[in-house]
Amino acid sequence: MALLNPRALRWKIAALTAAACCAVAAVIGVLVHQAMAQRGDRTGNERLSARLAAAEREYTRTGSAPLDIEVLAPERLDAPLARALAAKDPASLYATWYDRKPPNWYWMWAAMPVEGGRVLVARTDMSSEVRGLQLLDRSIVKAVLAALLVVVPLAALATEPMNRRLRRGSRTARAIADGDLDARIGPGGRARDEITEMSAAVDEMAAALQHKLEGERRFTADVAHELRTPLMGLSTAAGLLPEDDEAAGLVRDRARALNALVEDLLEISRLDAGAERALTDEVPLGELVTDLVLRTGTPTGVVVRGGSEVVETDPRRVERIVVNLVTNAHRHGTAPVEVTVAGGRIVVRDHGPGFPAELLDEGPQRFRTGTAERGRGHGLGLTIALGQAGVLGARLAFANAPDGGAVATLDLGGGPGPSDGLVRPTG
Numbered sequence: 001m002a003l004l005n006p007r008a009l010r011w012k013i014a015a016l017t018a019a020a021c022c023a024v025a026a027v028i029g030v031l032v033h034q035a036m037a038q039r040g041d042r043t044g045n046e047r048l049s050a051r052l053a054a055a056e057r058e059y060t061r062t063g064s065a066p067l068d069i070e071v072l073a074p075e076r077l078d079a080p081l082a083r084a085l086a087a088k089d090p091a092s093l094y095a096t097w098y099d100r101k102p103p104n105w106y107w108m109w110a111a112m113p114v115e116g117g118r119v120l121v122a123r124t125d126m127s128s129e130v131r132g133l134q135l136l137d138r139s140i141v142k143a144v145l146a147a148l149l150v151v152v153p154l155a156a157l158a159t160e161p162m163n164r165r166l167r168r169g170s171r172t173a174r175a176i177a178d179g180d181l182d183a184r185i186g187p188g189g190r191a192r193d194e195i196t197e198m199s200a201a202v203d204e205m206a207a208a209l210q211h212k213l214e215g216e217r218r219f220t221a222d223v224a225h226e227l228r229t230p231l232m233g234l235s236t237a238a239g240l241l242p243e244d245d246e247a248a249g250l251v252r253d254r255a256r257a258l259n260a261l262v263e264d265l266l267e268i269s270r271l272d273a274g275a276e277r278a279l280t281d282e283v284p285l286g287e288l289v290t291d292l293v294l295r296t297g298t299p300t301g302v303v304v305r306g307g308s309e310v311v312e313t314d315p316r317r318v319e320r321i322v323v324n325l326v327t328n329a330h331r332h333g334t335a336p337v338e339v340t341v342a343g344g345r346i347v348v349r350d351h352g353p354g355f356p357a358e359l360l361d362e363g364p365q366r367f368r369t370g371t372a373e374r375g376r377g378h379g380l381g382l383t384i385a386l387g388q389a390g391v392l393g394a395r396l397a398f399a400n401a402p403d404g405g406a407v408a409t410l411d412l413g414g415g416p417g418p419s420d421g422l423v424r425p426t427g
Contacts, residue, residue, distance in 0.1 A: 009166070010159045017155040018148050025144040029137070036136055040129030041108075045096060047124045048110035052094055055120050056112060070121040077111060077119060085111045085119070098126070106130045165195050169202060181210035221269035224262050231259050264380040271387035278391050283315050284308040285412070286341045292322045293339055298330050305342040311412050317388045318412075321396070322346060324381040325408045333406055344412040354400035363398075382408075 055069040065071050074082065081097045088095035094112035099105075106126040111119050168185060175183035184206060185199040238255045241248030270276050286308030293300045322339070325348040329337045333350025340347040364382035382398075385408075389396035395411045 008163075010156045010163055013159050014152045014155040018152050021148060021151055022144065025140065025147075029140045029144075032140065033133065033137060036133050040126065040133060041098075043129060044108040044124050044126050045110075048096065048108060048122050049094070051122045051124075052110055052112045052120055055122065056114055059114055059118075059120065065120060068122065071114075071118050072121055074113075074117070074119055077121070078109075081109050081111050081121070085113070162195060165199070169195070169199055172206075173202060176206050176209070181206065181213065217269055220265055224265040224269060227258075227262050228266075231255070231262055235259060261380070264384060267384055268380060268387065271384070271391070276388075276391045278314040278317060278393075280312050280314050282310050282312050283318075285311045285313075285318075285344065285346070288315055288318060289322055289339060289341050289346055292319050293326060296323055296326050298326060298337070299335065300326055300330070301336060301338045303338065303340045305340065308341075309343055311344050313394075313412050314392055317392055318346075318410075320388050321385045321410055322348070324385040325410070328381045328385075329406065329408075346410040346412070347407060348410075349401060349405055349407045351405040353406075354404060355398050355406045360398060360400070385410075 051066075051069065055065045059065045059071070074085075077085065078097075080099070081095070084095040084097045094110045097109045097111075099107045099109060106129075107123050108126050109121065109123045111121050113119050172183045172185045184203045186203070187196075187199075235252075235255045238248070238252040241251060243249075286304035290302050290304065293302050326337065326339065329348055329350040329352075333352030335351065337348070337350045340349070359382075364386055386396050389410060392412065394413065395409075397409045397411070399407045399409070401407050
């Protein structure tokens with residue numbers, strides 16, 4: 001497809017090469033055309049000059065001119081020839097006029113004043129010179145076209161090594177954008193050009209980005225691990241507080257929230273490091289989702305369409321995704337919250353303000369929940385759900401329903417399922 005794409009770099013270079021060839025050919029063609037035209041004019045002038053010189057000698061000697069020479073009074077001259085004679089250089093013996101109009105196509109006329117107020121008029125046929133000039137022009141055009149038929153494909157082929165290096169760079173950039181931070185363009189041979197410099201700059205950027213992200217991952221994991229021990233002590237101490245004390249209840253609640261945050265951070269660290277692996281098993285998806293929703297203890301409706309299809313997946317990770325989506329719907333949306341299972345697709349929908357535009361455009365961002373109407377939170381639930389979906393090889397999409405409400409769709413690849421009529425972002 002890249003070979004046939006007219007916007008491809010190879011064809012732009014080929015077009016530029018063709019334009020340069022045409023420009024050079026045009027300049028050379030004009031110069032050659034003018035040179036040949038001037039040569040033809042000189043040839044015609046030489047013929048007329050020789051004939052007029054001989055006719056003048058004969059007219060001076062005998063009072064008559066050869067048959068191919070006319071002797072006319074000045075008033076009988078054609079108007080263009082008379083004007084040329086009146087405007088001729090005084091140092092010139094005769095004046096010429098090139099008649100390019102019918103019926104006398106391509107005739108050169110010459111007029112020479114002689115004694116007695118008469119004018120000797122001679123003409124010569126320039127058709128052979130004109131036809132030769134036209135033939136030369138056609139030959140130049142044919143030669144240029146033939147050269148283009150060779151130059152354009154060669155130019156397109158000559159750009160292939162450069163195009164290959166650019167395609168390799170674009171594939172590497174996409175791989176880095178998809179999360180493969182080990183991807184590198186690498187050296188592109190012995191060439192030391194702008195593409196080599198760009199490739200080196202992209203590799204340096206990827207290495208710096210990888211180093212920075214790995215440092216952030218290590219920091220997150222280290223902080224979460226370091227917090228685990230004091231949190232365990234805090235949770236144990238909170239459990240010893242009186243049950244009927246309001247302050248003690250608040251401490252226990254905050255300890256549980258902090259402990260959940262640390263566990264989420266640890267899970268994200270494992271997902272970022274690629275340490276998670278799916279352990280798949282065949283499970284009836286409808287029954288699994290119904291049980292998971294019941295265990296959340298939330299007033300969530302569950303609809304299983306087309307029966308409970310058996311899907312090969314990791315039930316523990318499906319549980320993590322579904323629980324996070326349902327919890328997020330209740331926390332940030334508005335009742336009723338509905339879960340629909342159709343084939344291998346799980347749809348979680350609420351009737352709140354919907355997902356913010358930033359989330360639809362950029363995806364879930366940790367520690368960013370979007371607009372205020374979506375409520376408070378640390379933004380890790382959807383991030384974890386998206387990461388677990390990646391481990392499963394599933395697709396998790398976010399959209400807003402036309403009539404309001406946020407919709408999260410987990411597609412495990414178990415079947416297409418019915419359309420929900422939503423317009424999803426393409427970014």
